[in-house]
Every structure is written in structure tokens, then in C-alpha cells.
């Protein structure tokens with residue numbers, strides 16, 4: 200988190216979530232599943248409440264937390280989400296089965312880079328939320344932005360990666376490598392001719408990229 204005090208302050212003001220979401224948050228903490236941070240997801244949901252997407256594609260389901268939160272915040276929306284880790288996929292299916300919003304969430308099991316056709320058939324999507332392997336963001340965006348509607352919006356989490364991209368010293372080679380990839384994704388995205396993008400320093404950093412459309 201790049202602005203700890205500010206994020207903690209925002210978090211202190213966010214209402215407690217309903218019981219199933221609170222249970223999922225506790226599960227994620229206990230099992231170290233990296234679900235979206237509270238301030239980050241609230242910001243994402245709020246922008247989506249304004250955008251009102253009807254179909255959303257998520258890359259990176261984990262245990263289904265953000266997928267269910269999106270379905271809860273947007274009563275008219277259907278969410279398709281992709282997860283490649285079998286244990287997380289099963290856990291997501293179990294939570295989705297228990298949730299009152301679960302009937303509007305479908306999870307595809309597999310690698311998002313291999314499921315472009317299958318996920319594409321279920322589109323087009325008004326919104327795409329990229330929250331999977333950070334080193335692959337450019338590939339995810341390139342392959343999936345074709346599934347967006349004319350003025351659809353792509354959201355990307357972790358684009359400020361704990362501040363490393365802005366010069367916070369990284370501890371390992373692995374992190375340094377990832378930082379380079381995210382920096383180059385951010386530069387590429389900000390210069391993409393078909394999208395207007397803004398980077399928001401909330402949670403771990405959220406990019407909002409709106410397709411320019413055919414006007």
C-alpha cells in the first residue's frame with residue numbers, strides 16, 4: 200500500500216460487509232489469498248455503479264470475492280470470471296453456491312491466455328477487470344480488449360504495486376522483474392491510441408481505461 204495512513208483512514212470509514220463477504224475476507228486473510236484491498240474494491244465498485252456495465256469479464260477469480268462484490272453492487276450485471284488455480288476455483292464455486300448473487304456469476308476454470316475464445320463467446324463485455332498474474336497484464340489486455348463493447352471500460356488492479364513502480368526499493372530480483380513489467384504496461388496503456396486511461400492511487404493502484412468508441 201503506497202499511502203498507508205490514507206488507506207487505513209478510508210478503511211476505517213468503510214461499512215462492515217455482509218456476513219458472507221466478511222467470512223470470505225477472513226478466509227483470504229487466513230489462507231493468504233490476495234483479494235482486492237478494501238479501499239480499492241470500494242473505488243472499483245463505485246466507478247462501476249456509475250458506468251453500469253451489464254456484462255463484466257474478470258480475469259483472476261481467486262475465491263470469488265470481487266466477482267460476488269461486483270454482482271452485489273450491480274443488480275443488473277452478469278459476471279464471467281476466469282481462474283486457473285484448481286483449489287481457488289473450487290473455493291470460489293463453493294462461495295458462489297452459497298451467495299444470493301451467485302446465479303449471476305459464472306467461473307471458467309483454466310488459464311485466461313488459453314480461454315480467450317471461450318470467454319469471448321460469452322461477450323461482448325461492457326467491463327473487463329484484470330486482476331491476475333501481474334507479469335501478463337499487457338497480454339491480457341491485448342487479447343481481451345477486443346471483447347469490449349464500443350465504449351467499454353477495462354479496469355486493472357495493482358498497477359502501482361506497493362509503490363515499487365514509483366521508486367520504492369524492491370527487495371528481490373523477482374519483484375524487480377515484475378516492477379519492470381508493470382511499468383511498461385502502465386506506459387503502454389497510457390499511450391494506447393484506442394483508450395483514455397487514468398491511474399488512481401487507491402488500494403494497490405487502479406487503472407481505468409475507457410475505450411474511445413467509434414464516434
Ligand SMILES: C[S@@+](CC[C@H](N)C(=O)[O-])C[C@H]1O[C@@H](n2cnc3c(N)ncnc32)[C@H](O)[C@@H]1O
Pocket residue numbers: 233234235258259260261262263264265266281282283284287309310311312330331332335
Ligand atoms: C489477485 S488474485 C484475484 C483476486 C480477486 N479478483 C478478488 O479481488 O477477489 C489473482 C488470481 O488470478 C489467478 N491467475 C493468475 N494468472 C492467471 C491466468 N493466466 N489465468 C487465470 N487465472 C490466473 C491466480 O490463481 C489468482 O487466484
